Amino acid sequence: MPAASPASFAPDSGPRSAAATPQPVDLILTDIDWLVTCDPAMTVIESGAVAIRGDRIVALGPTDQLTARFAAAQRVALTGHLLLPGLVNTHAHAAMSLFRGLADDLPLERWLFEVIFPAESRHMNADRVHLGTLLAGLEMLQGGITTCCDGYFFEEAAALAFQETGMRAVLGQGVVDFPAPDLADPSRLEDRLSAFAEAFPHADGRLKPGLFCHAPYTCGPATLQRVKGICRERDWLFQIHLNETRDETARLTAEHGEPPTLYLDRLGVLDHRTLCAHAVWMQREEIERLAERRTAVSHNVHSNMKLASGVAPVPAMIAAGITVGLGTDGCASNNTLDLFREMDRTAKLHKAVSGDPTVCPARQVLHLATLGGAAALGLAELTGSIEAGKKADLVALDLRQPHLTPLYDPVSHLVYCARASDVTQVWIDGRRVVQDRRVLTLDGDEVRREAAAAGAMIGRGR
Amino acid sequence: MPAASPASFAPDSGPRSAAATPQPVDLILTDIDWLVTCDPAMTVIESGAVAIRGDRIVALGPTDQLTARFAAAQRVALTGHLLLPGLVNTHAHAAMSLFRGLADDLPLERWLFEVIFPAESRHMNADRVHLGTLLAGLEMLQGGITTCCDGYFFEEAAALAFQETGMRAVLGQGVVDFPAPDLADPSRLEDRLSAFAEAFPHADGRLKPGLFCHAPYTCGPATLQRVKGICRERDWLFQIHLNETRDETARLTAEHGEPPTLYLDRLGVLDHRTLCAHAVWMQREEIERLAERRTAVSHNVHSNMKLASGVAPVPAMIAAGITVGLGTDGCASNNTLDLFREMDRTAKLHKAVSGDPTVCPARQVLHLATLGGAAALGLAELTGSIEAGKKADLVALDLRQPHLTPLYDPVSHLVYCARASDVTQVWIDGRRVVQDRRVLTLDGDEVRREAAAAGAMIGRGR
Numbered sequence: 001m002p003a004a005s006p007a008s009f010a011p012d013s014g015p016r017s018a019a020a021t022p023q024p025v026d027l028i029l030t031d032i033d034w035l036v037t038c039d040p041a042m043t044v045i046e047s048g049a050v051a052i053r054g055d056r057i058v059a060l061g062p063t064d065q066l067t068a069r070f071a072a073a074q075r076v077a078l079t080g081h082l083l084l085p086g087l088v089n090t091h092a093h094a095a096m097s098l099f100r101g102l103a104d105d106l107p108l109e110r111w112l113f114e115v116i117f118p119a120e121s122r123h124m125n126a127d128r129v130h131l132g133t134l135l136a137g138l139e140m141l142q143g144g145i146t147t148c149c150d151g152y153f154f155e156e157a158a159a160l161a162f163q164e165t166g167m168r169a170v171l172g173q174g175v176v177d178f179p180a181p182d183l184a185d186p187s188r189l190e191d192r193l194s195a196f197a198e199a200f201p202h203a204d205g206r207l208k209p210g211l212f213c214h215a216p217y218t219c220g221p222a223t224l225q226r227v228k229g230i231c232r233e234r235d236w237l238f239q240i241h242l243n244e245t246r247d248e249t250a251r252l253t254a255e256h257g258e259p260p261t262l263y264l265d266r267l268g269v270l271d272h273r274t275l276c277a278h279a280v281w282m283q284r285e286e287i288e289r290l291a292e293r294r295t296a297v298s299h300n301v302h303s304n305m306k307l308a309s310g311v312a313p314v315p316a317m318i319a320a321g322i323t324v325g326l327g328t329d330g331c332a333s334n335n336t337l338d339l340f341r342e343m344d345r346t347a348k349l350h351k352a353v354s355g356d357p358t359v360c361p362a363r364q365v366l367h368l369a370t371l372g373g374a375a376a377l378g379l380a381e382l383t384g385s386i387e388a389g390k391k392a393d394l395v396a397l398d399l400r401q402p403h404l405t406p407l408y409d410p411v412s413h414l415v416y417c418a419r420a421s422d423v424t425q426v427w428i429d430g431r432r433v434v435q436d437r438r439v440l441t442l443d444g445d446e447v448r449r450e451a452a453a454a455g456a457m458i459g460r461g462r
Numbered sequence: 463m464p465a466a467s468p469a470s471f472a473p474d475s476g477p478r479s480a481a482a483t484p485q486p487v488d489l490i491l492t493d494i495d496w497l498v499t500c501d502p503a504m505t506v507i508e509s510g511a512v513a514i515r516g517d518r519i520v521a522l523g524p525t526d527q528l529t530a531r532f533a534a535a536q537r538v539a540l541t542g543h544l545l546l547p548g549l550v551n552t553h554a555h556a557a558m559s560l561f562r563g564l565a566d567d568l569p570l571e572r573w574l575f576e577v578i579f580p581a582e583s584r585h586m587n588a589d590r591v592h593l594g595t596l597l598a599g600l601e602m603l604q605g606g607i608t609t610c611c612d613g614y615f616f617e618e619a620a621a622l623a624f625q626e627t628g629m630r631a632v633l634g635q636g637v638v639d640f641p642a643p644d645l646a647d648p649s650r651l652e653d654r655l656s657a658f659a660e661a662f663p664h665a666d667g668r669l670k671p672g673l674f675c676h677a678p679y680t681c682g683p684a685t686l687q688r689v690k691g692i693c694r695e696r697d698w699l700f701q702i703h704l705n706e707t708r709d710e711t712a713r714l715t716a717e718h719g720e721p722p723t724l725y726l727d728r729l730g731v732l733d734h735r736t737l738c739a740h741a742v743w744m745q746r747e748e749i750e751r752l753a754e755r756r757t758a759v760s761h762n763v764h765s766n767m768k769l770a771s772g773v774a775p776v777p778a779m780i781a782a783g784i785t786v787g788l789g790t791d792g793c794a795s796n797n798t799l800d801l802f803r804e805m806d807r808t809a810k811l812h813k814a815v816s817g818d819p820t821v822c823p824a825r826q827v828l829h830l831a832t833l834g835g836a837a838a839l840g841l842a843e844l845t846g847s848i849e850a851g852k853k854a855d856l857v858a859l860d861l862r863q864p865h866l867t868p869l870y871d872p873v874s875h876l877v878y879c880a881r882a883s884d885v886t887q888v889w890i891d892g893r894r895v896v897q898d899r900r901v902l903t904l905d906g907d908e909v910r911r912e913a914a915a916a917g918a919m920i921g922r923g924r
Contacts, residue, residue, distance in 0.1 A: 105823035139864040305810035348767035357770040361567035402601035406917020421883035455868020
């Protein structure tokens with residue numbers, strides 16, 4: 001069993017006597033059947049507790065020890081529950097939730113050019129991006145996702161929506177070299193990016209701006225270098241789709257005389273603040289180059305399977321030391337924003353294609369969805385694990401259900417059995433945002449009604 | 463859109479005037495947002511209704527037409543819901559729910575010989591099979607599975623448990639040529655099978671007995687022929703695991719000088735009342751032989767992926783005309799009994815490995831989980847679709863959730879978005895067995911408590 005009962009995980013635990021005065025904290029979560037910390041050692045504590053002051057975790061440990069050490073203004077007993085850190089979605093186009101199920105089972109080119117691009121150009125504007133992002137936030141919060149790395153057009157509208165959700169997010173304004181829904185004239189890119197920076201709600205500490213060059217086949221070298229330059233100046237995350245399909249990868253390789261990863265490296269856009277989504281058709285030297293540059297990868301297993309893009313070499317990328325996170329991609333190609341499904345699928349697909357059932361074991365996959373994902377976004381100091389000193393981004397699952405009974409290993413259950421609907425409580429920055437499966441930060445009924453109405457218009461407009 | 467509004471689906475609709483007296487029925491379900499019939503044409507009716515008399519569907523159609531034609535003792539409005547036929551699980555070892563997550567990420571031989579077989583021999587008895595099957599029934603009912611084809615030891619105990627659940631089931635008593643948990647001396651097989659037949663609750667019309675020869679590598683030719691003979695005499699379904707792993711398939715092929723399917727056919731055990739589970743490592747001529755013999759296949763995508771068994775040639779088997787259903791397999795290798803996950807995975811895995819996103823489209827996969835599965839079990843006349851004259855096995859899903867919003871195509875949502883937890887109501891034989899997500903036929907808390915206690919003993923005994 002992976003259980004451990006360390007004497008103390010508190011950073012502030014100096015010499016103390018049994019009779020020490022309990023320290024005041026704002027909130028203590030107690031009687032947690034299984035506290036799955038997702039720390040680097042994947043420590044699991046049975047009958048655990050977490051003490052929280054303000055937006056930070058102060059300490060964690062066995063319930064009896066923590067309740068003796070801390071006097072809490074509020075105590076929440078999580079009997080029958082498992083607690084884990086908020087999940088980290090490293091790749092999404094949240095607003096595309098409005099296109100959920102608009103087209104399936106089509107050849108990639110028809111899907112993209114006959115359905116998705118026309119729908120974006122006809123139906124996407126700042127209001128729709130705001131609405132679609134709220135819908136996505138609702139789904140993600142209910143499913144225990146507390147941090148999301150997004151990339152789309154009208155991204156300041158997405159930022160405002162994420163601000164309403166209370167989530168932690170990295171928001172990448174989308175960039176392509178052709179006319180986009182939010183930029184008719186691509187020569188005015190600098191103005192567009194300035195406007196984005198200005199409208200971004202910087203005051204919300206949970207939100208980080210970034211830029212998202214769509215792909216090396218939609219952004220030329222000058223754009224890639226200029227956009228990465230802006231990101232470097234401002235310490236923003238630079239996102240890009242890399243080697244998603246075999247055709248695109250082959251075309252780019254032929255065009256530039258080297259594989260896309262080496263081409264991007266030659267342009268100087270690969271470093272530890274670049275995040276590559278998909279990374280499916282990777283040659284050995286490309287994997288090594290990403291590792292060398294400390295460039296992270298977002299693995300999007302559902303999207304890659306549904307669009308028949310291929311199978312990313314995740315075990316090889318992890319073995320090479322690349323920081324890998326999991327991503328849902330957008331709802332036009334998934335069709336849900338559910339990291340429990342992504343975890344299960346990641347663990348199983350790589351077993352299936354390698355013929356080796358020991359590949360991508362549960363603890364490794366849980367790491368990808370939590371601390372690995374946080375590291376990919378440059379947020380590992382803040383979130384992705386339950387450790388003293390970190391932000392209190394916490395998710396409770398109700399274990400008292402047939403599909404989670406019996407329980408031999410909580411990590412196995414998280415990867416192979418749990419569903420998004422098992423999430424009952426979510427805290428972000430120590431603030432409760434989901435209570436008894438209800439999102440507190442949004443009017444869920446209203447968001448769903450508006451999204452359904454938008455869908456009715458989009459459906460008619462096909 | 464796949465909607466249709468035929469004037470009438472009723473078999474008893476002769477010439478009638480608008481002023482005809484409404485016919486009495488017991489139950490009418492009305493105002494169903496999307497009635498997904500899963501009939502051979504995959505007809506979908508918007509704002510649909512279903513009229514039920516006793517255990518049978520009398521008619522279906524648009525709500526306004528049906529409410530005019532029928533006077534119902536009880537009316538249930540399903541506003542905001544989708545209705546589909548009860549899902550059919552064509553391969554399970556229900557009692558193994560007690561081993562859920564007992565061992566993961568192990569090489570197949572270690573998993574089987576070091577964990578599963580010892581656990582079965584140490585911990586499985588009639589009481590445990592009864593308890594594990596109740597737990598599985600609870601999970602399946604909550605997830606909209608109304609029919610299950612099971613195969614295990616102590617199968618009369620499983621039958622009694624399925625009787626308590628109210629589910630429809632085919633129960634295959636397990637047969638191997640070595641000592642088994644319920645038969646220490648395999649030479650006494652005839653006595654064991656007689657005892658099974660005698661103890662079987664034949665009075666419950668929803669339950670059908672059958673026999674389950676574990677595999678051609680654990681049952682010799684004499685056993686295979688004798689057991690199939692008994693099935694033929696009694697019109698019982700004969701189940702067998704076929705070509706699950708590459709090694710087993712290669713060994714058998716070498717041993718018999720022909721691929722396992724042809725060997726089984728030479729023994730005379732393949733016909734339309736034989737169901738082969740897995741069928742992963744199938745040669746062309748084996749696929750053709752199954753089609754020729756009208757032998758059905760249960761596809762177990764999660765289990766095959768997790769154990770790295772391989773990828774079954776499902777598109778080729780369907781193209782050859784084989785009747786294919788979906789199965790969850792047992793919880794030791796899945797680890798849940800969730801046909802929504804199986805549908806999504808089936809649709810996506812075969813896209814991923816073929817590189818063709820048009821493979822296994824949503825309607826085809828939904829057919830496998832419903833009418834296809836019923837046909838595989840020989841129950842297509844009774845269940846698997848919502849059609850007049852069939853048993854009222856019905857499942858309602860609550861669509862008013864972010865991950866199901868917006869909705870462009872209900873069939874797409876069932877395969878690519880819906881979760882077992884979206885199921886709110888289930889009827890079997892016209893009787894409500896799940897109401898507002900609560901199973902009415904079982905004491906769920908009690909079953910979970912007992913299963914957790916059994917799990918605690920099994921976990922210690924490892």
